[in-house]
Amino acid sequence: MFLWSLTRIDWGSGLVQARGLASVGQFAVALLRVDLTPYVVSSALRASWVTVTYAFAGLSVALALGLPLGVIGSGVLARRIRSRTLSVLLGRFALASMRSVHELVWAWLFVASFGLSPIAAVLALAIPYGGILGRIFSELLQDVSGPPLRALRASGASEWQILLYGRFPMALPDLLSYTFYRLECGIRSAAIMSFVGLGGLGHQIQLALDDLAYERVWTFLLFLIVLVVLVDVWSTSVRRRITQ
């Protein structure tokens, strides 16, 4: 399959831009001269903040979307086989269609329909992430171990009560842990929301690249890397403690 895909490349006309390698050199040299003037740093800080707010707001909406759909998609509320299958199919289908479109495509469609508003970015982030969260949630809720649930059922609890007092508390550490992991990915996704004109770190990188100001590109790239690594370290340590 890989070899077949190689045939599709147009080898003949050359792949590399004229003077492309020279620009690699310039770009690498620019790392040594990172632009750290106060103005650039302050705009990088502002852009990082915008990125973080998009990620958090988007994730909160994603959670609000993913949790109910995850419960439906897990089919735990239905007692009879037929209604359970129906609920699983409906929920899974909704979740799959939410996550099959990339967040940036959502963003583009939302900006075209709503206009340029940060809420478009938040929603664009929330829909595919809600789909992913919901799918994992539904699996986690199904995987809760049986005996405590049977005890609840034997004492006459309804499916709702079993969900609230049995499945949910037991799955909570894993649910939280996965949400934190997604937060990390959300930061990265939020950074590229810029591409449709919604600001953030990606926007600054794009502007700097358009100006061929490689020194400034590096500033924003480093900010992005540091931000992602910080959230990564934080979420890993939170997750380790939650699931212990």
Add this chain to the structure above:
Amino acid sequence: MNNSPTFRSSDTLRPRRVTFLRCSFLFTLGLLIVSWVSVLSADRIARQPFLSVETVDRVIVFIKDLLGLGRPGTPAYLHLEAWVETASLAYDTLVISVLAIAVAGSVALATFMFGARNLMVGELAGYRSISSRGIFLVTRAFFVGTRAIPELIWAMLIIFVFLPGIVPAALALGIHNAGILGKLAAEVVEGLDPRPIRALRSSGATRLQIMMYGVFPEVLPRFITYLFYRWEVIIRTTIVVGFVAAGGLGLEFRLSMSYFHYTQITLLVAWYLILVVSVDLTAAFLRRLIR
């Protein structure tokens, strides 16, 4: 999070302490509130605020445009020629995703063992040297750096070097995913049972032999599972990278958006969904085949 219901009676008796988790929880909550405040206030000063009456009208108009209602001419998604024309773009998109996963897979496969702590600096390293510690740190930094920069930004950088087309798109996707796959594979190695490897070493195996007989057979099945999982993610992202790297459906999507050819967009989104669903199904099938 001592009030998390893990049924530990001792927690409720003890006075509440300031723990890392409690701080993180409050921090997250605070950040959440501040984020919403700032998003909402930014929305209020936006030129077209989301929270206004006109939004509904705009959405209705947009959906009508997508379906081609109230516009002269038949919508693009009803023309057979339009489907045939865009089929080659969809094919290109598929090619990009396959190339990307090949790049990511081969780079990750070549480097992941250098990023595994236990093999390089831990108990399975055999002998400890500064050079192996250095290689470990460099590999880890490579994984972190490639992972932290999104595909789209890689594409924006790579387009300076390569001519627009399939190759830069595939490379951008490949580099980003190499970091992800490499980290995942390195974590699998770190979770390996050390005893078979120790047995190999004590029977006099060289480093290469340990890799071939102790590490690869254990890691490979998991690695291939991750590979297919990333392929599903890549096919979704290919359209986005195409916006800047000018390959496949992405470029056409962007152009149609700029020309306001809305029915063309509907057609492209339909192709996109077809690709995504078929890759998902194929990957799920292949994964089951391996297992």
